[in-house]
Amino acid sequence: MDLTLFIWRQKGQQDKGRLDQYTARHISPDMSFLEMLDTVNEGLIAEGREPVAFDHDCREGICGMCSQVINGIPHGPQEKTTVCQLHMRHFRDGDTIYIEPWRAKAFPVIRDLIVDRSSLDRIIQSGGYASVHTGGVPDANAVLVPKQDVDIAMDAAECIGCGACVAACPNGAAMLFTAAKVTHLAMLPQGRVEAARRVCVMTEAMLREGFGNCSNHYECQAICPKGIKVSFIAKLNREYLKTFMGSPGCSTGE
Amino acid sequence: MILDGKSPAGPLAERWDRRRQELKLVNPANKRRYKILVVGTGLAGASAAATLGELGYTVEAFCFQDSPRRGHSIAAQGGINAAKNYPNDGDSIYRLFYDTVKGGDFRARESNVYRLAMLSNNIIDQCVAQGVPFARDYAGYLDNRSFGGAQVSRTFYARGQTGQQLLLGAYGALSRQIHAGTVRLYPRTEMLDLVVIKGQAKGITIRDLTTGAIRSHAGDAVCLCTGGYGNVFYLSTNAMGSNVTATYRAYKKGALFANPCFTQIHPTCIPVTGDHQSKLTLMSESLRNDGRVWVPKKKADERKPHEIPEDERDYFLERKYPSFGNLAPRDIASRAAKEVCDEGRGVGPGGRGVYLDFADAIQRLGKDKISERYGNLFEMYEKITAENAYERPMRIYPAPHYTMGGLWVDYNLQSNIPGLYVLGEANFSDHGANRLGASALMQGLADGYFIISYTIADYLARTGPGGASADHAEFLRSIGEVDAASKKLLSINGRRTVNDFHRELGRIMWEHVGMARGREGLELALKRIPELRGEFWSNVKVPGSGADLNQELEKAGRVADFLEFGEVMALDALLREESCGGHFRVEHQMPDGEAKRDDDNFCYVAAWEFRGIGKKPELHKEPLTFEHIPLATRSYK
Numbered sequence: 001m002d003l004t005l006f007i008w009r010q011k012g013q014q015d016k017g018r019l020d021q022y023t024a025r026h027i028s029p030d031m032s033f034l035e036m037l038d039t040v041n042e043g044l045i046a047e048g049r050e051p052v053a054f055d056h057d058c059r060e061g062i063c064g065m066c067s068q069v070i071n072g073i074p075h076g077p078q079e080k081t082t083v084c085q086l087h088m089r090h091f092r093d094g095d096t097i098y099i100e101p102w103r104a105k106a107f108p109v110i111r112d113l114i115v116d117r118s119s120l121d122r123i124i125q126s127g128g129y130a131s132v133h134t135g136g137v138p139d140a141n142a143v144l145v146p147k148q149d150v151d152i153a154m155d156a157a158e159c160i161g162c163g164a165c166v167a168a169c170p171n172g173a174a175m176l177f178t179a180a181k182v183t184h185l186a187m188l189p190q191g192r193v194e195a196a197r198r199v200c201v202m203t204e205a206m207l208r209e210g211f212g213n214c215s216n217h218y219e220c221q222a223i224c225p226k227g228i229k230v231s232f233i234a235k236l237n238r239e240y241l242k243t244f245m246g247s248p249g250c251s252t253g254e
Numbered sequence: 255m256i257l258d259g260k261s262p263a264g265p266l267a268e269r270w271d272r273r274r275q276e277l278k279l280v281n282p283a284n285k286r287r288y289k290i291l292v293v294g295t296g297l298a299g300a301s302a303a304a305t306l307g308e309l310g311y312t313v314e315a316f317c318f319q320d321s322p323r324r325g326h327s328i329a330a331q332g333g334i335n336a337a338k339n340y341p342n343d344g345d346s347i348y349r350l351f352y353d354t355v356k357g358g359d360f361r362a363r364e365s366n367v368y369r370l371a372m373l374s375n376n377i378i379d380q381c382v383a384q385g386v387p388f389a390r391d392y393a394g395y396l397d398n399r400s401f402g403g404a405q406v407s408r409t410f411y412a413r414g415q416t417g418q419q420l421l422l423g424a425y426g427a428l429s430r431q432i433h434a435g436t437v438r439l440y441p442r443t444e445m446l447d448l449v450v451i452k453g454q455a456k457g458i459t460i461r462d463l464t465t466g467a468i469r470s471h472a473g474d475a476v477c478l479c480t481g482g483y484g485n486v487f488y489l490s491t492n493a494m495g496s497n498v499t500a501t502y503r504a505y506k507k508g509a510l511f512a513n514p515c516f517t518q519i520h521p522t523c524i525p526v527t528g529d530h531q532s533k534l535t536l537m538s539e540s541l542r543n544d545g546r547v548w549v550p551k552k553k554a555d556e557r558k559p560h561e562i563p564e565d566e567r568d569y570f571l572e573r574k575y576p577s578f579g580n581l582a583p584r585d586i587a588s589r590a591a592k593e594v595c596d597e598g599r600g601v602g603p604g605g606r607g608v609y610l611d612f613a614d615a616i617q618r619l620g621k622d623k624i625s626e627r628y629g630n631l632f633e634m635y636e637k638i639t640a641e642n643a644y645e646r647p648m649r650i651y652p653a654p655h656y657t658m659g660g661l662w663v664d665y666n667l668q669s670n671i672p673g674l675y676v677l678g679e680a681n682f683s684d685h686g687a688n689r690l691g692a693s694a695l696m697q698g699l700a701d702g703y704f705i706i707s708y709t710i711a712d713y714l715a716r717t718g719p720g721g722a723s724a725d726h727a728e729f730l731r732s733i734g735e736v737d738a739a740s741k742k743l744l745s746i747n748g749r750r751t752v753n754d755f756h757r758e759l760g761r762i763m764w765e766h767v768g769m770a771r772g773r774e775g776l777e778l779a780l781k782r783i784p785e786l787r788g789e790f791w792s793n794v795k796v797p798g799s800g801a802d803l804n805q806e807l808e809k810a811g812r813v814a815d816f817l818e819f820g821e822v823m824a825l826d827a828l829l830r831e832e833s834c835g836g837h838f839r840v841e842h843q844m845p846d847g848e849a850k851r852d853d854d855n856f857c858y859v860a861a862w863e864f865r866g867i868g869k870k871p872e873l874h875k876e877p878l879t880f881e882h883i884p885l886a887t888r889s890y891k
C-alpha cells in the first residue's frame with residue numbers, strides 16, 4: 001500500500017519544528033510501523049536527505065524506548081500496543097498519517113521524534129525503590145506474600161516507562177507512571193517499610209520536574225500500552241493521605 | 255601462549271571462599287578515591303554499578319539508551335534459575351552445576367560454573383528483597399517452573415517479563431546510588447574506545463549521542479557489561495542497538511576474544527516474513543513446557559494444520575528425544591527444526607517454520623490456565639502474525655539469540671588486560687558452547703552483585719588510586735582516532751545504506767556461520783566478509799554530521815565493527831574441527847546426525863588476539879580440565 005505521511009521534523013530544542021510531507025510506497029501489511037519508517041528513511045538516505053530520527057530499541061514492546069504520537073494518539077490506534085508492535089495491516093492504502101513526538105513540558109524535544117525523558121528517571125531516583133543493600137537479606141521464602149498482592153504489584157510493575165501517559169494527559173502529568181511504581185512497592189512487605197516516605201518524595205520530584213497535576217481525565221489509562229489502571233492513582237492518593245495521619249507528613253520530606 | 259584461567263584449587267565447594275580470602279580489600283575510607291567506569295546498565299552493569307557505588311567507590315555508568323531501565327535485559331521473558339530446591343524435586347547446587355557444564359557441552363570452566371550455581375540462591379534472595387514480584391502460589395511461597403531442558407523446576411519467573419522485573423530491581427538499586435551521588439550516569443552515550451596505558455585499562459573514549467561530542471573518561475578500572483553480539487546476524491532476537499562495538503574495540507586494544515563461534519540459535523522465534531524485517535521476536539521457551547512441536551510427515555503439505563490428522567504429523571522432538579521430548583536443549587531443538595525444514599516439511603511462507611501446538615494442553619488444562627501462563631505471549635504472537643494461537647498452532651523457527659563467546663576473562667572476571675573486567679553476556683565465561691534457558695540472567699546478576707566487588711577490590715588495592723588523568727597523551731590519541739573514524743564514515747558518501755550492508759553481512763553469517771557450518775561455507779564467508787567490508791569503506795552512505803544526534807552514524811560504527819568481527823567468528827568456527835553445543839560442523843557428526851565432539855583435540859577455550867584488520871588473529875588456548883564431571887557424550891534421548 002501507499003501512504004502519505006506528515007512527520008514532525010525539528011533539528012533541536014532551539015528549532016521551532018514543522019510537519020513535513022512524505023510518501024511511503026509499497027508498504028507491506030506485515031511490516032511493523034517502525035519498519036515502515038525504516039523504509040521511508042532508506043529512501044531519504046538514498047536521496048541524500050536526512051532520515052527521521054526516532055527512538056526505538058527492543059522492537060517487542062518491552063523496553064519503552066519507542067515513543068510516537070500517531071494521528072494524535074500516543075502509540076497509535078491499536079489498544080495496548082506500542083508503536084513498535086503496531087503493524088501496518090491496521091492501516092489502509094491511501095491513508096494519511098500524522099507522526100509527532102511526545103509533547104509535554106517535562107519532555108523537551110531532542111530531535112524530530114526523540115524527546116528527553118530523563119525526568120522520569122529522576123522521579124525514580126528520588127525514592128522509587130526499596131533501599132536494600134547488596135547481600136545480607138533474608139531467604140526469599142522467609143517473608144510470605146499473598147498471591148493476590150503480588151498479582152497487583154505485578155500489574156503495576158509491568159509499566160515500561162515509555163511516558164505515553166504523560167503525552168496523553170492534557171496536563172502533562174506523570175501520575176500514572178508514579179502511581180504504578182508507588183503501588184508496585186507498597187503492595188509488597190519488602191517495599192511497605194518505606195511506603196510513606198516514598199510517596200512523598202516521588203510526588204515532590206514529579207512537581208519539581210515540571211509534570212502537571214492529575215485532574216482525572218483518564219486519558220493515560222486509555223492509551224497505556226501495558227494496560228496500567230488509574231485505580232493505582234487512587235492508591236497513590238490513599239498512600240499520600242496516610243502520611244498525614246500519624247506520620248510526619250510530606251512537608252518534612254525532601 | 256597458554257592462558258591461565260586462575261581457578262582456585264581445592265574442593266569445588268570451597269574455591270570461591272578461598273579465593274575471597276586471598277583477595278585484598280580496599281580500606282573503606284579510600285574507596286571513593288577510586289573511580290570505576292561501568293559500561294552498560296543491563297542486568298550485569300546495573301547490578302555492578304549499584305553494588306560498587308554502595309560500597310563507596312566513585313562510579314560512572316554509561317549506556318546508549320536514554321535510560322538504564324531500557325538495557326536489553328529488559329526483554330528476557332522466561333525466568334531465572336536458582337538451586338533453591340524449593341519444590342523438593344531433587345535439585346541442588348551440584349545438580350545445577352552439573353546441568354550447566356553438561357548443557358554447555360563441556361566447554362566451560364568447572365570452577366566458574368560451580369560458583370555461579372552457588373550464588374544463584376543469593377540472587378533470588380536479593381531480588382525478592384528489592385521487591386521483584388516473582389510469581390507465588392496461593393500460600394504465598396515462590397513458584398517455580400521447569401525450563402529449557404531441565405528435569406527439575408528451578409526457574410523463578412515474573413509472568414512473561416522476568417528480565418524486565420529483574421532489571422527494574424537493579425535499576426532501582428542503581429537509581430538509589432545515583433541519588434546518593436556515588437554513581438554518575440551517562441545515558442545516550444556510546445563507548446567507542448578503550449584506553450590502555452602501560453598495559454593497564456585506564457579509561458574509555460565515548461561519543462555523546464545527543465551532542466556528538468567525543469571525549470574521554472579516565473578511571474582506575476573499567477567494567478564492560480555491554481551484552482552480546484547476536485546482531486552480527488542482522489536478524490536476531492536482540493534489541494536493535496545491541497552491538498559488538500565495546501568488546502570489539504577492547505579486542506583491538508589487546509583484550510582476547512574467546513570462542514566467538516559459540517552462538518546460540520533459539521528454537522522458538524516467530525518466522526521471517528519478508529525483506530523489510532528488522533528483527534526477530536522470541537516466543538519464550540517456556541511455551542515448550544505445554545506446546546508440542548510438529549511438522550507434517552508429508553513434504554510440502556499444503557493443508558491447514560487442523561486438517562492434518564494425528565497419524566500424519568511428525569512430533570519430531572518427541573520422536574527423536576523421547577526422554578526430553580519438547581524440552582530438548584536449544585541447540586538440539588533448533589537443529590532438529592532446521593533439518594525437517596531442509597527436508598521440505600516446513601510450514602508457512604517459504605517453508606521455514608514448524609508448528610508449536612497447544613491444542614492438547616488446552617484440552618488438558620483449559621484455555622484459562624494456558625492464558626494465565628502465556629497470555630502475553632499469545633497476544634504478542636497475534637500482534638505480529640495476526641493469527642490466534644489458541645485456535646491454530648503457532649509457527650516458529652530458530653533465530654540467533656545469545657552469544658556464549660565474548661571477551662576472555664579469568665576466574666576473577668578480569669580480561670588479559672589488567673584493570674579491564676568483563677561481566678554478563680559480554681564475557682565468555684560460564685556457558686561453554688551452549689547456554690541453558692534462564693541462566694543468562696543468573697550469570698549477569700552473579701557477576702554484578704556478588705563477584706565483581708570482591709575481585710576488583712584486589713586489583714585496586716594493588717594498583718592504588720588516581721593512576722591516570724584524561725589529559726594523558728593516550729587519551730588524546732584515542733579521541734583523535736575515534737574522531738577520525740567518524741569523519742571518515744561521514745565523508746565516503748557512497749550509494750549503499752548502512753542497513754543494506756548489515757543485511758548482506760547477516761545473510762553471509764546466517765548462511766555459512768549459522769546453525770550448521772561446513773568448511774566450504776566458512777571459507778566462502780572468510781572470502782566474502784573482507785570483500786563486503788572493502789565495499790563498505792568505499793561505498794557506504796552516512797548522511798548528516800558528527801556534531802549532533804545522528805543515528806545513521808551510530809549504526810555505521812557498529813556495522814563497521816561487525817564487518818571485522820564476523821571474520822573472527824568464521825575463523826574460529828573453521829578452526830574448531832568438532833561439533834559441540836551451538837557450534838555444529840557438518841563434517842563432524844555421528845551417524846544419527848548428532849554432534850560429534852572431539853575432546854582429544856578441542857577441549858580448550860580459543861582466545862583470539864588482534865593482529866591488524868584483515869590479518870589473521872593469533873590463537874591462544876586455555877586448556878579445560880574436568881575433575882568432577884567426567885567428559886561424556888551429551889545425550890538427551
Ligand SMILES: Cc1cc2nc3c(=O)[nH]c(=O)nc-3n(C[C@H](O)[C@H](O)[C@H](O)COP(=O)(O)OP(=O)(O)OC[C@H]3O[C@@H](n4cnc5c(N)ncnc54)[C@H](O)[C@@H]3O)c2cc1C
Nearest residue numbers: 294295296297298318327332333445481678679692694695
Ligand atoms: C528476547 C530475549 C529473551 C531472553 N530471555 C531470557 C530468559 O528468560 N532467561 C535468561 O536467563 N536469559 C534470557 N535472555 C538472555 C539475557 O536476557 C541476556 O543475556 C542478558 O540479559 C544480558 O545482560 P547484560 O547485562 O550482559 O547485557 P544487556 O542487558 O544487553 O545490556 C547491555 C548494556 O550495555 C550497553 N551498551 C552496549 N554497548 C555499548 C556501548 N558501546 N557503549 C555504551 N553502552 C553500551 C547498553 O546500553 C546496555 O545498557 C533473553 C534474551 C533475549 C534477547
Ligand code: FES
Nearest residue numbers: 057059064066084
Ligand atoms: S522499541 Fe522497545 S517498546 Fe517499542
